[in-house]
Amino acid sequence: MKRKKSNSLLGMAFFGPALVLLTVFLFIPMILTLVFSFTDFFALNPGLTHFVGFENYINIFQDELFLQSFFNTVKFVLIIVPCQSLGALGLALLINRVTICKKYFKVAFFVPVVMSLAVVSTLWMQIYSPEGILNTLLGNLGIAAQPFIHSAKQALPSIALMSVWQGVGYQMIIFLGGLQAINPALYEAAEMDHASGWQKFKDITLPELKPLCVFVFITVTIGAFRMIVQPMVMTGGGPSHSTYTMVYNIYETGTVNWEIGIASTMAIVFAIFVMILTVIQSILTRDKEEKKHVNKKTKNL
Amino acid sequence: MLTKRQKTFNYILAAVLLVLSLFFLFPVIWMLANSFKGDAAITADMNTVSAFIPPALNGSFFENYVSILTNTSFLRYMANTLFYAAVLIVLGIVVNGLAGYALAKIKFPFRERWVLVILLLQIVPMETIITIHFLMIAKMGLLNTIVGYILPMIVNPFNIFLFRQVFLSLPDDVYEAAQLDFCSPIKYFFTMVLPMSKTVVATVSVFTFLGVWNDYLWPSLVFTSSDLLTAQIGLNSITANENTTMGQTLAVITLVTIPVIIIYSLFSKQIVEGVTSTGSKEG
Numbered sequence: 001m002k003r004k005k006s007n008s009l010l011g012m013a014f015f016g017p018a019l020v021l022l023t024v025f026l027f028i029p030m031i032l033t034l035v036f037s038f039t040d041f042f043a044l045n046p047g048l049t050h051f052v053g054f055e056n057y058i059n060i061f062q063d064e065l066f067l068q069s070f071f072n073t074v075k076f077v078l079i080i081v082p083c084q085s086l087g088a089l090g091l092a093l094l095i096n097r098v099t100i101c102k103k104y105f106k107v108a109f110f111v112p113v114v115m116s117l118a119v120v121s122t123l124w125m126q127i128y129s130p131e132g133i134l135n136t137l138l139g140n141l142g143i144a145a146q147p148f149i150h151s152a153k154q155a156l157p158s159i160a161l162m163s164v165w166q167g168v169g170y171q172m173i174i175f176l177g178g179l180q181a182i183n184p185a186l187y188e189a190a191e192m193d194h195a196s197g198w199q200k201f202k203d204i205t206l207p208e209l210k211p212l213c214v215f216v217f218i219t220v221t222i223g224a225f226r227m228i229v230q231p232m233v234m235t236g237g238g239p240s241h242s243t244y245t246m247v248y249n250i251y252e253t254g255t256v257n258w259e260i261g262i263a264s265t266m267a268i269v270f271a272i273f274v275m276i277l278t279v280i281q282s283i284l285t286r287d288k289e290e291k292k293h294v295n296k297k298t299k300n301l
Numbered sequence: 302m303l304t305k306r307q308k309t310f311n312y313i314l315a316a317v318l319l320v321l322s323l324f325f326l327f328p329v330i331w332m333l334a335n336s337f338k339g340d341a342a343i344t345a346d347m348n349t350v351s352a353f354i355p356p357a358l359n360g361s362f363f364e365n366y367v368s369i370l371t372n373t374s375f376l377r378y379m380a381n382t383l384f385y386a387a388v389l390i391v392l393g394i395v396v397n398g399l400a401g402y403a404l405a406k407i408k409f410p411f412r413e414r415w416v417l418v419i420l421l422l423q424i425v426p427m428e429t430i431i432t433i434h435f436l437m438i439a440k441m442g443l444l445n446t447i448v449g450y451i452l453p454m455i456v457n458p459f460n461i462f463l464f465r466q467v468f469l470s471l472p473d474d475v476y477e478a479a480q481l482d483f484c485s486p487i488k489y490f491f492t493m494v495l496p497m498s499k500t501v502v503a504t505v506s507v508f509t510f511l512g513v514w515n516d517y518l519w520p521s522l523v524f525t526s527s528d529l530l531t532a533q534i535g536l537n538s539i540t541a542n543e544n545t546t547m548g549q550t551l552a553v554i555t556l557v558t559i560p561v562i563i564i565y566s567l568f569s570k571q572i573v574e575g576v577t578s579t580g581s582k583e584g
Contacts, residue, residue, distance in 0.1 A: 007407060007408050007409055008408075008409040008410055010403075010407055010409070010486055011403050011407040011408070011409020011410075011412065012409060013486075013487070014399040014400065014402055014403035014407060014486075014490075015399070015400050015403035015404065015407075015409070015415070017395075017396045017399060017400070018396050018397060018399065018400030018456050018461060019400070021396065021452075021455055021456035022422070022456050022458070024437075025434065025437075025452070025453040025456060026422060026425070026430070026456070026458075028433075029430035029433035029434060029437070030425065030429070030430060032433050033429060033430055033432075033433055036433075043436060094314065094317070094318055095318065097311075097314055098311065098314045098315050098318055099311055099315075100311060100312070100315040101315060101318075101319070104322075105318050105322060108322040108325065108326055109322065109325060111326060111329055112329070114558065114561050114562060114565050115329075115554075115558050115561070116514070116515035116517070116533055116557065116558070116561070117515065117517055118515075118517050118533040118534075118536055118537060118557075119533075119536070119554040119557055119558055122536065122537075122540055122550065122553075122554050123328055123329075123332050123551075123554055124328065126332075126547060126550065126551070127328050127331070131344075131347075133327075133328075133331050133347060133352060136347045136348050136352070137327075139348075140348070165325070165328075173573060222426075226426060226428055228428070228518065229517045229518065232517075233517075233537065247428045250428065250429075250431075250432065251428075251431070251432070251518070253432075254431075254432030254435070254436075255431075255432060255435050255522055260432060260433075260436060263432045264432065264433075267428070267429040267430070267432065268429070270426070270428065270429060271425065271426055271429040274424075274426045275424055275425070275426075278424040279424075
């Protein structure tokens with residue numbers, strides 16, 4: 001009895017500091033966000049706060065700027081996810097096969113990962129500038145100068161491609177790890193059956209990499225969903241809100257306009273999207289692992 | 302043994318990858334080469350191959366770098382960030398490490414529930430509560446202070462969980478022997494547990510450093526005074542200045558990246574292992 005008591009004291013002594021900080025900076029903010037999302041809380045005039053029920057949730061889906069920031073985010077996701085996932089897989093497959101300068105290639109495609117969002121954004125503002133190096137290079141190929149981040153039409157795809165450029169090396173390393181983990185005996189067996197390169201890829205590499213593909217696909221999706229720093233540094237969300245994202249909208253509504261109520265509602269909607277993606281990810285990958293497990297078991301039998 | 306056909310294939314593949322990597326890296330090569338040039342030279346070289354070649358080594362070779370280091374507060378911003386990172390590494394290891402140890406080895410009420418909570422907290426995107434953090438720090442009167450910047454960043458559910466997983470594999474009998482030796486649990490944690498778990502301590506330190514060094518959103522909200530800015534925010538204020546030349550801009554972003562490159566080259570093994578293990582663990 002005595003021992004148990006001292007253990008719970010000891011447990012709290014060890015866990016206590018983290019618990020206090022978790023409470024103040026995670027639990028309370030999460031509860032406050034949820035509570036505020038049902039109010040018209042305006043931080044510059046907190047006395048006038050009312051409970052408004054689901055009004056904010058109805059209003060934001062009729063708010064043109066919110067809808068635009070939502071669809072911009074979806075566009076970012078639609079460009080970034082396939083380019084980055086497939087690009088990373090392609091690079092990993094090539095680098096996995098090459099034997100000359102393998103290490104150089106691994107490092108070369110990883111370089112932009114090392115650079116921060118602010119650095120990459122600042123660099124590409126120069127690259128994309130009207131008289132910049134990219135337009136000069138394109139000019140040599142006979143392509144007219146493009147406005148890139150200075151036009152409402154091109155700004156979003158330009159930032160999306162830059163983001164792919166920065167991120168692709170990270171997922172490439174993940175895929176390379178996965179490729180190296182595939183049992184070489186599988187390929188040897190396929191070679192005995194005179195399988196073609198494509199057959200080996202389709203029947204061994206892809207199925208073996210499938211759980212990893214799901215993982216990469218969803219992490220990239222979540223990452224693209226959270227886009228804010230690049231448009232903040234490069235375009236300020238413009239031109240004409242063409243690169244204004246959901247998180248950017250939450251940030252400005254909350255910390256610039258002090259409309260905490262509306263910002264909280266947007267944050268809850270955003271969090272729901274991200275958490276749905278995370279749950280899908282864990283279900284899909286867990287499912288695969290269980291199947292693998294079952295397969296192993298049946299094989300052992 | 303490679304057949305001749307495989308050998309040729311290998312050379313072609315390497316050549317293709319080499320061309321691809323040069324195209325891929327052209328922004329970085331351009332950045333490095335032109336960070337040593339004045340704006341007139343940058344514009345003049347733009348349409349030639351020299352755009353990707355650094356100028357001849359002469360007296361003004363490092364001019365952009367020297368002017369950034371001497372005429373702006375850039376060194377100060379770098380020092381600030383290093384200081385914040387050091388404080389957050391120490392506090393983060395103590396707070397998250399102790400919590401991880403409690404969740405792994407000490408039996409206390411609702412321990413398994415807490416493990417589940419910590420696991421679930423990892424799926425909450427931080428962007429959701431950043432507005433409330435800002436509001437709280439503002440209400441506490443801590444805006445534009447180091448304490449206000451650091452406080453919300455100390456506790457990290459991911460690191461707590463990481464510590465717990467590693468501490469789970471520590472032997473129990475050492476702990477019991479330490480108890481008999483009248484070694485206080487806290488002392489035992491710092492003199493035995495942490496030194497026994499160097500790998501996880503290194504991993505958490507490296508990722509904390511990278512997180513602090515590259516963070517943009519939170520420091521841009523908290524800090525307004527130029528004395529306290531982090532390197533990323535300082536970089537933005539320097540490049541936004543109209544007197545900053547293009548060459549100087551390229552020099553600043555190169556300088557900001559150097560510490561990260563050092564960290565990556567020193568700890569590349571841990572980092573790549575971290576990257577691939579998160580992939581295979583969850584995938």
